[in-house]
Amino acid sequence: MTAIAIKTREQLLIDIVKNQLAFKRLIAPFLRGLEFDHGEPVRWFPTASRRIVVDPHRSFGQPVLQKEGVPTLILAKAYSTERSINKVAQWYDVDPRSVKAAVDFERRLAV
Secondary structure, X not given: OHHHHHHHOOOEEEEOOOOEEEEHHHHHHHHOOEEXXXXXXXXXXXXXXXXXXXXXXXXXXXOEEOOOOOEHHHHHHHHHHXXXXXXXXXXXXXXXXXXXXXXXXXXXXXO
């Protein structure tokens, strides 16, 4: 792949998990929402609304609501039992839009 990248002037990224090179233009969409500190990733906002954050300093790195800190999995499970965004929002004292974001996020993970 390096010869191809040099020939086409593609930027490459190193996938340290698989120890492989990857074309930046293919990987870049998956890197959206990452925040860096001194070149190191420190937290990730996996949704465009930024209601959800994955931060190793919060809740042991599990996805949580940015503002309230409630884990998305807890909200999604509560919703799957109760089937009411508004009731779950009341129980956990969070915005109903955040509950919906958590449920949608967890559904995407399950696929």
